[in-house]
Amino acid sequence: MEEKVRFVEITEDNLIECLKLSKTLLENQDKAVASNxxxxxxxxxxxxxxxxxxxAGDAMVGFIMLDYTPVPELGDIKHAFLWRFMIGGNYQKKGYGSDALxxxxxxxxxxxYEKLLTSCVVKEPSPLQFYLKLGFIDTGRWDGDEKVLLKDL
Incomplete structure (x- = not known):
């Protein structure tokens, strides 16, 4: 990986590129994450x-989305939920995903913030191992067919 990642607002100027990025996902990955x-x-x-x-540099390599709605089980602990996260197919396995997180x-x-929640499918292709390597832990809870994970920040 050559360039440091950064988050950029999606505007009229880069919207179409962001939408097209979903079409670059590798086989069956589109079943694991909603389109941009x-x-x-x-x-x-x-x-x-x-x-x-x-x-990363001038290249749009992915998309990230959070939800700041409080989860009752975490009470007063300040937390967020990683709602969507994707790295375009051409940019995977280059470190951009872990750098972005x-x-x-x-x-x-x-x-x-003290905690970050996310959820993911466990049916292959699954990002579960990727999240676990980044320090998320399995909560033992499920949200539909997705395993709920938690990371201490």
Whole structure:
């Protein structure tokens, strides 16, 4: 990997590129994550969503979306939910995904967040091992057919 990753607002200028990025996912990965088009539409109607394109240099390499709606089980612990995360097929296995999540972890910690939740499918292809390597732990809970994971920040 050559370039440091950063989060960039999705605007009229880069929207189409972001939408097309979903079409680059590797075989069956589109079954593990909603398209960026669906994600952006959902974010516009969600009260507590935040979403950005992930760039490395001038290249858009991925998409990330959070939900800041409190989860009752975590009470007063400041937390967020990694709602969507994808790295384009041409950019996978180059370190961009882990770098993007490390950047997210740092950004959340700087803002006082203590925990990050996410969920993922476990049927292959599954990102479960990727998340576990980054320090997420299996909560033993399920959200539909997705395993719920938690990371201490």
């Amino acid at each position: 088009a669906v994600s952006i539409a959902q974010a516009h109607f969600a009260k507590n969503a935040w979403f950005r394109a992930i760039y 490390h950047l997210l972890f740092e950004n959340l910690k700087e803002r006082g």
